[in-house]
Amino acid sequence: MSTPREPLERIADALERIAPAVTPPTDWAGAPAYIWDREAARAVSEPDTLPLVTLRGIDEQKAAVRENLSRLASGTAAHDMLLWGARGMGKSALVRSVVANIQSTDPGAIALVQLAPGTLGSFPALIEQLSDQHRAFLLFIDDLGFGADQAQDVLALRSLLDGGVMPRPSRIRVAVTSNRRAIVQRDPDESAALHERDERDDALALADRFGLTLGFHPCDRATYLEILRAYTDPLGLEINEEEALAWTIARRNRSGRTAYQYAAELAGRAGKAP
Structure with a gap:
């Protein structure tokens, strides 16, 4: 016959069963790309990329991004990047493809970290995790807008680009894409002129903080x-x-x-x- 268990032991077992699983630390050296979701990162072993040679009609932008990210991967000074312009013209595809192209010859030199929507406020936690790593990281923010619902994201990004109490290592740079219409969201209400001007000022203030700004235009x-x-x-x-x-x-x-x-x-x- 089994011996009755103490109440505290039974309670401890019950709490252990309902407690959330402990998230293991991210292996920041083991994958070519990651998705950051505010508290942890998910490794992506095979990112969705196109061969760089297939991206046509954006030769100047391709050369500029390739040069900048090659510097970042090699440990020399590189710029934060803003890729803005017409939808569907390869802004996001170019970022992913250039990173993959560099990784094809030096797999461990650089990794892409895409930030899920609404996670820009967690920049300090992400930077803290990456600061102890020895590879380069490109933090990728895709399709950033400037409407009221993304105001906090814009402020968090401006704070990261400006620097703060926690320094950002030079091997961590940022790439942002934004459609031209999203840079300044127009409100059809005639009384919204002041609001529209404020949004434009916010967009320009953010754009000024990028060392490399590239425009993408509709193709002929x-x-x-x-x-x-x-x-x-x-x-x-x-x-x-x-x-x-x-x-x-x-x-x-x-x-x-x-x-x-x-x-x-x-x-x-x-x-x-x-």
Whole structure:
């Protein structure tokens, strides 16, 4: 016959069962990319990237980002980056692809850390974890807006870029993407002129804090077709220019993203993977 257990022992066992699992510390040296969710990071072993050579129509931006991140990976001075402009023109894809391109020759030199929405206020905790590491990190904030719902994120980012009591190591830089319309969100209300001016001032004050600012603009017809062929030629797909252009009209957007979507459509028709 078993001996009755003491009440305190039973209570301790019950609390252990309902207590949340302890999150193991992040291995900041073991993955090419991470997603930060305010308190911890999730490693991403195979980030979603495109070969750098397939990104067309943004040659100057590609060269500038590649040069800047090569410096960061090698331990020399590098800039925080703001990539702004037309939607679908490869801002986010360029950041991810350049990091992957550098990692292909030096896997441990640099890692990408994407911040989930609403986590910018946790910058101090993230910087504290990364400060003891010996590789370079690019903190990636995708599609930042300047509306009232993101005001706290903007203030947290400005504080990080300005520096504070906790220093940010030079091997930790920031890359931010923002659509042109999101840089200053316009309010149709006629009484909102002052509010709109304040938002514009906030956006400009933030933009001034980046050492490298790159604009991305809608592509013309020739550039769109060049981007499209960068996706279709490796798959041996023939394109119909008239249909390809009609695809952009239907979507009211002529961009690299639209080109990729049309290439995926052609690949699907041909029974191929994009």
